[in-house]
Amino acid sequence: MDESNKKDQLSRRQFVALTGGTIGLAALGSLGLMAAYTENEREVDPADFKYQENETDVLVIGSGMAGLFAAVKAHDAGAKVMMVSKGRLGSSGLTPFAKGIFAYDEKTSDYSLDEFTAMVSRSALGTNNAVYTRQMAEHSLARVNELREWGFFESNLYNKSFNVPITERNIPLIERVVITHLIKENGRIAGASGFSLDEQKIYFFTAKTVILCTGAGGFKPNGFPVCDLTHDGTVMAYQIGAKVTGKEWNDGHPGRSTNPAASYDGWGDMFDQKPSTTQIEIHHDLGVDLNYRAYKLGNPIQMGPPGQEPGQGAELDGGPFVPEEFRRSGPPGGGGERPGGEGRRGEGPGGRGPRGEGGNRERRRPPRKGDGPPGMQGSLAGGSSAGMAIHKSEGIVPINEKCESNIPGLYAAGDALGSYMAGAIYTQVGSSLAGSAVQGAVAGEAAAAFCQKVAMPVISSSTRKNIETQMLAPLKREAGYSPAWVTQTLQGIMIPNFVLYIKKESMLKAALAYIEELRDHHLPMLRAADLHELRLAHETANMIITAEMKLKASILRKESRCSHYRLDYPELDNENWRAWINIYKEEDGSMQFEKQPFGSWPEVI
Amino acid sequence: MAISKISGCIGCGTCVQSCPTDVLRLDPKSGKAIIKYVEDCQICHLCRMYCPVDAIVITPEKSIPVIVSWG
Amino acid sequence: MGIIMKTQNKYYKLIPAAALFIGLPLLLWSLGDFPRKSILKEFLSLLTILAFCFMLAQFYFTRHNKYFAKGREFAMVVKLHRYFGFIFIAVLVLHPFFIVLPRFFEAGVDPGDAFVTLITEFDSLGVMLGLIAYGIMILLFVTTFFRNKFNLHYRIGRMLHGYLSVLFIVAGAWHVVNIGRHTSTPFSIYIILMALSGIIHLFLTYFFESKKELSHG
Incomplete structure (x- = not known):
């Protein structure tokens, strides 16, 4: 400390x-x-709401990759678990669109865990939390193998495979309930509350621990399928006194200037792809460099014939710094000349570096699974992911390696946790999705252990009243x-x-x-x-x-x-x-x- | 206009659940899915891909003006 | 020369029927504001639409239709009724599978899962009508194809066939109007008109024929 x-x-x-x-x-x-x-x-009629009371050891909020593992591992560690989501299991947040997942196998890898962690730290210019970087790599293969068992790699849609372990374990799953409040009583977490999208019903959850798997968020930007993520978890936790971090960082994905809001079209056929695994491949992927170029020279992507470097001819000094080791090509000042990116193996919006995937350069090789948007025609538009920071770099501040927040009983995992697993930049391709799985599992086990030490909290009637008033005020x-x-x-x-x-x-x-x-x-x-x-x-x-x-x-x-x-x-x-x-x-x-x-x-x- | 048409709906409600941005609802009268909040469609096509009868048609245009960072 | 003339004589009478049960549906399909999908999907849709229209047409391709009164035409119509019946029942038997078939070639929900969802959506009026129509259709096929095995009296067999057909077309037409992805208002009107007039034609035939037979007796 x-x-x-x-x-x-x-x-x-x-x-x-x-x-x-x-x-x-x-x-x-x-x-x-x-x-x-x-x-x-x-x-x-705001006066005509019903109530539903729920009680559980561990309440998992969010049903993406982190939520899945949080629920499963907390259950397996002996806790009574409930999952609540404002969307549908495996079909909300960024998880449905993340197609690459990092799987590190020490036996087959050219790098040791320590070497991998050190390399990420060099690219991240110190901004990463090496404990979380290492943790992600260490457990990634185990999580990937579990996902494989559940059939995750067999469909481009994740609801079915995510349902396998949840159904097996009989974990209650409440979908389409919007959690608006975390509840703290006597200095520790006591549960959460929200409302149903389908009926006039307020849900109260009394819980010994809460794991936020609520993702991060953006400003409902165009061209990125993040419009259901609005930093709900971060803000709810902030309201009850949790520390949050990482708000100065920015994801800089561009989109297409033709129909920039069309997420599906903008990502080529990526949303159609089944997920696949990625191996060690560390970058320093910014996206902000592209914005710098646009700011200085106008839209950088006026494409020439296929194969030509975008924005060729225009030299540009200054701009965001990229460490020597991770420069891809071109003049110092960092990769701004390659806004089109390579369309190389990516992992989808749920966890890929802002490598200018919106690039419109012709592909130089046949498409591979998990590709970024293929050569798109026309020019680019910026800010497709506006408001979102780098995956895993914003969210609840962890006080230890167990995804625990400064509020006793409150945990977070995945993009809801400001773990700085990859630093304030995209480093390892596919690590975002893997990190959500790994952190979900870590948080689940930690929360289950915490539950054994504490009694079931009580939510006071004055708290309930206040929450209801705030919830229904609009x-x-x-x-x-x-x-x-x-x-x-x-x-x-x-x-x-x-x-x-x-x-x-x-x-x-x-x-x-x-x-x-x-x-x-x-x-x-x-x-x-x-x-x-x-x-x-x-x-x-x-x-x-x-x-x-x-x-x-x-x-x-x-x-x-x-x-x-x-x-x-x-x-x-x-x-x-x-x-x-x-x-x-x-x-x-x-x-x-x-x-x-x-x-x-x-x-x- | 983003999600633009639903034809051949069997009213199973899968699309309503699968939409991350809550664009769809089941019409209480017909029991079929309707496009209720088209302006919130993020054009991600999950509803179309989850629909068991392939009833949903989506176009790439957003129904409201789009704000971009630069373009 | 003579032979050609004869052939023309035999088939030219089918032209109005073709216009009504192939031409008009195709026209409605091409003019309608339907989303255009892949060639496979459009092909399967058209096949299903035409199959149903041919089931509507079956009410007119009967030995009792005075339009086809002459002996040779009579034989042709009996034959066509049988062939059309078997071919297009086969198409309609398969049409629930057509809906999920393209999923084998594109991203999305597993075709098997989609099919299970589709046929177990008992809350849906359209699906229930479809299941009922499907069941009657199978019954129609079985009672016709194995008519001899059932040892039914000809008249009872015919009555059974007629009434099953009416039940089938009522449930089927309702199913199509309720749930068909190409059911525009003009299409609905067309289907309802054709189904109604088909049923009326059938009942009139039965009514008058019965009278005639009675008077002969």
């Missing part, structure tokens, strides 16, 4: 004073398509802002590449002023006419809080490293910034920041 826990507080007044106010106006002007503040034409409003309109406004502020990708203080502060406006004057006035819109309202609120975190963390990190690029601080600052940024909520409700040195665990009071 290192000692330097320096707090950096950001004053809101300071930001507002410095705000330029240029972005939002332009962005807002371009929208104007949805009614903003209108009467709430309710389709459901339904009860007689008038308000439509979540869709607020989301679009948020997108207009956050998605342009001069805000989140090519960062500079003035613009970050300007954007923050807009976000704070949304936080203070729109978030409390979100309305919902039905259960779908109620979900959107909660998702929108979570995105606003995430946007605030992303902007403030980006302002704080006055250097450039991995996928965080500051135009005004373009260099690595190893003296001050060999540290992660943790975010937590102070007793008074304010958002606080602290540094946690690389290679250390956070202090737990």
Whole structure:
């Protein structure tokens, strides 16, 4: 445990004073398509909700790869387990689209575990947590073998294979229930609560432990199938005092400029592929370099004939730094000249480096399983994954190698855990999906062990009442802002590449002023006419809080490293910034920041 | 317009469950799937691929204006 | 020369039937606002549509249809009724499989699982009607193909065939209108009209024939 826990507080007044106010106006002007503040034409009666009580040792929230293993391993370790998901098992979040899974076999590999871990650490410029890097590789093959047994590699759809172990173990599975609140009583986790999308019913879960397998999220971006992930887990955990991290990093996947919102089409035939395994192949894949090129020179992908390097001829100085060892080709300054990528073996949006998979260069070899989008015609558009950080680099801060948070009984796994397994950059191809499986299993076993030490908590009636009031508030409003309109406004502020990708203080502060406006004057006035819109309202609120975190963390990190690029601080600052940024909520409700040195665990009071 | 047509639906509800963004619902009258919230369609095609009778047709255009980072 | 003339004489009467039960459905299919899919899927769809239309046509390809009154035409119609029946029942027997067949060649749910979901969706009116129509169709086939084995009196056999046909076409047409992926409003109207007039034609024939037979007796 290192000692330097320096707090950096950001004053809101300071930001507002410095705000330029240029972005939002332009962005807002371009929208104007949805009614903003209108009467709430309710389709459901907020006074007519039923309740369902549930009690379990381990509550797994989320039903992707991490949730699957969390539930299975917690059950196998002797705990009573329940799984709840706002979607369907294996068919929500990013898991359905992840097609490559890393399987490390020490016997056949050219590298030892230590060598692998060291190589990832070099590419990640220290941003990775080597304990989690090693853990992922060490257990990946075992998880892959279990998946193979369940039939995971036999279909491009995962619901059936995921159902095999869940059904075998009779683990109760509650789908299409949106969890909105984590519940803390007497300083430890006591459960969670949410509502059904299909009927007017509020669910209360009393649980000794909760494992968040809720993925990460984005700003419902176009072209990336991440629109159901809105950092719900992170924000719910933040609200009850958990530390979260990694908000300054950015995934920089581009999309196609023709129909940029078409996720399926943009990824070529990848969504049709059955999953496959990947071997050691370490990169330093940014995506932000592509944004830099677009920022400096305009859209970099004006394609010549097949085989020609994209954007050929235009030399570009500066830009995000790529370590020598991991440069693929071309001039220093890092891979910006290869936005088209190779279309090489990838793993899908659920865990592949932002190698410019949207690239439109002709393939030089026959397609392979797990390929990125094949040579697409036309030019690229940016920000297809906007709002998402690098897989495994944002989320709940782990206090140890067991995926445990600073809230006793609260665990997280996969993209919901800020484990820094791969660092703040894409390193090992296929490791994101493998890491979710491995961490799910680790968290499941740890949570099951924790359950044996504690009694079943009790959720007080005042807590229940408060939660219900907050949960249904958008339904009860007689008038308000439509979540869709607020989301679009948020997108207009956050998605342009001069805000989140090519960062500079003035613009970050300007954007923050807009976000704070949304936080203070729109978030409390979100309305919902039905259960779908109620979900959107909660998702929108979570995105606003995430946007605030992303902007403030980006302002704080006055250097450039991995996928965080500051135009005004373009260099690595190893003296001050060999540290992660943790975010937590102070007793008074304010958002606080602290540094946690690389290679250390956070202090737990 | 994203998910655009459902024809030949048998009302099994698989698509409703499989849609990550909750675009579809079963029509209480006909018992068949309807496209209720098309603006939230992320054009991922899971519903189409899970549909047992291949009833769903999806086009690549989003039904609402699209905000991109650059393009 | 004479032979050709004879052939023409024999088959030209089928032209209106072809127009009504092949031409019109094809026209409705091509003009309808249906999503166009792969060649395999379109082929299977068309085959199924035409098979059902031929089942509608069967009500007119009968020995009692005065339109085909002459001896040679009479024989032809009896033959065609039998052939069409067997061929297109075979197509309709297979059509639930046609729905999942393309899944063998494309990504998505396992065709076997899809098929199980499809035929066990008992909450669906369309599926239930389909299962009922399917069952009657099998019964129609069995009672016709093995007619001699059942030792039925000709008239009872004929009545059974007629009534089963009516039941089949009611359930079948309803199934198609409820669940068919190419069921546009014009298609529905066409199917309902053809089914109704077919049933009426059948009942009229039975009614008048019975009278005639009575009067002879």
